């Protein structure tokens with residue numbers, strides 16, 4: 230079955246994540262899975278270097294790390310403002326997370342986005358050889374496939390969207406939404422995280438483009454592409470190993486000492502308005518208000534490293550969380566107990582795994598999330614004999630797979646409060662049964678499964694065309 234020679238893979242994403250060679254599972258799952266495929270196929274990972282230059286030159290910097298070739302280009306400061314901080318993070322990110330109220334529609338952002346995608350196409354095109362598979366990632370790069378086609382590239386090109394796809398009526402508020410969506414027709418395969426996202430895409434195609442859906446096939450005019458739901462997973466085996474490493478064991482031991490017999494609830498999120506952190510704090514506050522007997526018995530450790538600090542809505546969420554955590558702690562804390570430990574920094578993955586394992590509850594309550602890998606990491610890090618309980622937003626992509634978690638509406642403080650009470654009182658047998666069901670999914674639909682499912686679909690399209 231796996232005997233056919235692998236086509237060379239070219240991966241394109243805004244930032245490249247070359248392997249660092251670190252042990253102990255300290256690398257993100259995506260980097261591990263994609264690096265393995267790049268190594269096997271002698272492929273290339275192409276993207277922005279993270280650096281800026283005064284004037285764009287198109288010079289490609291090639292590097293080779295641990296058997297993986299990366300090719301990066303520098304962008305101009307204006308590109309960064311308009312394409313990255315602008316169109317990607319102030320227009321598309323909020324809108325695709327259902328926050329049209331936060332989306333900024335500036336024509337300069339859209340122009341910068343087009344310009345940078347053209348720059349990617351111009352510099353990438355000479356690197357593409359006849360049989361290469363090209364796999365483009367995420368909302369920074371919607372038009373790249375179409376720009377490559379305009380330059381004559383006939384290869385199989387796939388696109389995977391890591392974030393949600395919004396309901397079609399919401400998408401109509403994006404100026405030029407049609408041009409943006411039509412660029413997806415340049416791809417052979419388009420992958421979404423969930424059935425829900427795929428169905429929203431279908432709705433748009435049917436209603437706005439007068440297209441037709443037939444199983445995985447989407448046809449608009451004379452163009453047919455494959456569109457699939459293909460949920461991303463974590464590097465599960467590696468994460469389980471990381472959770473048993475000595476660094477994890479030590480972190481677990483230290484955490485247990487510091488909890489002093491109290492039940493710990495953990496939240497781990499980039500500081501982002503899509504993560505529902507305010508709503509989470511309010512739900513926990515509700516729990517504290519209605520369970521006075523639990524004061525001093527439970528606490529919430531919220532780890533939230535700041536991100537995208539150049540964008541105003543991120544500065545605002547940060548200060549409102551500072552205020553809210555302070556207010557809740559002020560209202561409930563005692564000399565020996567603080568209800569919320571609010572920490573704004575990152576931790577190595579193995580240490581994080583040990584911290585997850587020490588928590589009775591994983592509290593994952595995004596208002597909208599493409600997938601949410603923290604939910605899967607929390608499951609993978611648990612002790613099978615005495616696992617914690619995952620409380621998961623029904624609006625995280627992961628909720629389509631982790632159906633045995635306690636699924637909640639993250640907008641409802643009552644739901645969060647009731648789920649915390651239910652989780653803390655849950656008998657061991659039920660905790661084990663729920664955890665096992667979630668763990669089966671985390672292990673079987675891991676990041677390698679995801680990568681194969683997508684690249685198999687992409688390779689399959691060429692076979693169909695040749696037949």
Ligand code: ADP
Nearest residue numbers: 497498499532533534574575576577601602603
């Ligand atoms: P997003 O991609 O929107 O940030 P995910 O939950 O899908 O959300 O992925 C977040 C990743 O970042 C996870 O792998 C998680 O372990 C990692 N992460 C989040 N916060 C921290 C932290 N404080 N320290 C280390 N890793 C973190």
